[in-house]
Amino acid sequence: MSLSLDPKQLSALHAVIEEQSFDKAAKRLHVTQSAISQRIRQLEEKLGQAVIIRSTPLILTATGQRVLKFYHQLSLLEGELSLSLNQATELGFSRMPVAVNADSLDTWFPEALAPLVHKHPWVLDIKIDDQEQTHHLLRTGEVLGCVSASSQTMQGCDCFPLGVMRYRALATPGYIARYFPDGITESAVAEAPVVEFNHKDELQNHFLRHIGLEGALYPKHRIPATGPYFHLIHLGLGWGMVPDQQSQPYLDLSDPKNATVTELASGQTIDVPLYWHVWNLKSESLKQLTKAVIKGAEKHLTPIEVEA
Numbered sequence: 001m002s003l004s005l006d007p008k009q010l011s012a013l014h015a016v017i018e019e020q021s022f023d024k025a026a027k028r029l030h031v032t033q034s035a036i037s038q039r040i041r042q043l044e045e046k047l048g049q050a051v052i053i054r055s056t057p058l059i060l061t062a063t064g065q066r067v068l069k070f071y072h073q074l075s076l077l078e079g080e081l082s083l084s085l086n087q088a089t090e091l092g093f094s095r096m097p098v099a100v101n102a103d104s105l106d107t108w109f110p111e112a113l114a115p116l117v118h119k120h121p122w123v124l125d126i127k128i129d130d131q132e133q134t135h136h137l138l139r140t141g142e143v144l145g146c147v148s149a150s151s152q153t154m155q156g157c158d159c160f161p162l163g164v165m166r167y168r169a170l171a172t173p174g175y176i177a178r179y180f181p182d183g184i185t186e187s188a189v190a191e192a193p194v195v196e197f198n199h200k201d202e203l204q205n206h207f208l209r210h211i212g213l214e215g216a217l218y219p220k221h222r223i224p225a226t227g228p229y230f231h232l233i234h235l236g237l238g239w240g241m242v243p244d245q246q247s248q249p250y251l252d253l254s255d256p257k258n259a260t261v262t263e264l265a266s267g268q269t270i271d272v273p274l275y276w277h278v279w280n281l282k283s284e285s286l287k288q289l290t291k292a293v294i295k296g297a298e299k300h301l302t303p304i305e306v307e308a
Contacts, residue, residue: 005046010071012039013051017068017142020057043067060140069141072097076144076283093123096289099138099146101131102197103165104274106226107245109147112296116288130200131272138277144286145278145293154277160294162274163301169207169264170247171239176264179239184264189216195232195240198224203241206270239264245300273304 015025016036026033044050051064060068075095100109105128117124127137134146139154153159171179179192194204199222208216221238223229226246233240234250242261244251250260276293278286 005067005070006039006043009039009043009046010067010074012036013043013064013068014071016040016052017058017060017064065140067141072141072144073279073281076281076285093121094285095125096122096285097125097127097143098289099127099129099134099143099148101134101147101149101274102128102224102226103243103246104131104147107243108296108300109293111300112292113289116292120285120288122285130198131274132202133200135277138279145276145289147293148275148277149272150277151273151275156279157277158280158290160276160278160290161304162276162294162297163303164271164273165243165245166302167203167207167241167243167270167272168247168251169204169239169268170233170242170251170261171264172234172236172260173262175236175239176262180264184211184213186213186216189213189218191219193219193221193238195221195223195229195238197226197229198222203270203272207241207268210270211265211268234261241270271302274301 011029012025015028016022019025019028022036022040023033026036029036040052047063047067049063050061051067053059053061105126113124116122125143127134127143129137131147131149134143135148135150135152135154137143138146138148138157147162151159151161175192180188182188189208196204204218205214208214221232223232229240230242230246232238233242247261251262274297276290276297278290
């Protein structure tokens, strides 16, 4: 038995999840809230299963995730067909939802995509999460591709190695003199504020484990934005893990006297390998997107070493 899904019901589901509100979804689609509710209910009746858990925030069920993934795939292929026929898509643009970690977005990723966006009528829909969490957004069908720290290829997707982002534990010389006059000890770490990105951020724990202080506890500032994150470190308010792509102008390894920030432990770095995961659809847009991401990564990231 074939299953025919109503495009209006699919777009209603997409809008509700994107806006996290039935009312905002209605305004986005220029219909009433009751019309949105009715479309979602009709979709669930047709599938015989719920697609949304009506909680705060609104959450897709496993069925809803599969349906949303189908919607994105269908929209991508319809957009390519419309462009090939010189027809308009969303105001003449095709939407490209992708997920990326904040540090990549703040450094190399926009430059990688810029030539494509200049060339094609695309609008980017970028979702930010930790490099260890973006995989989930691809699995649930919310994005077409993602930059992830995982090398595990998901079913229905392709995986391409991008390169390594190298992180150093940085602080100002004054901060280090205040909190670590006798070196990095467990008691010193317990008194020294850390700057972390969010509750999912594990880089500082990886670093402490790397130098033999696994399980050490510490006070923390939580700053979920890469620019302000590094700014707090630069102001001497805490130490934190910063990628070389962001810290190079301030970290002069050739002459430490010129540096405005310095390493807590010289040469003790944490390398985070990054991979590009993308649906293996026969899509020219996805092929070009993947080529651009790989090319941008080759320019800015350290190659991943392949074990013999």
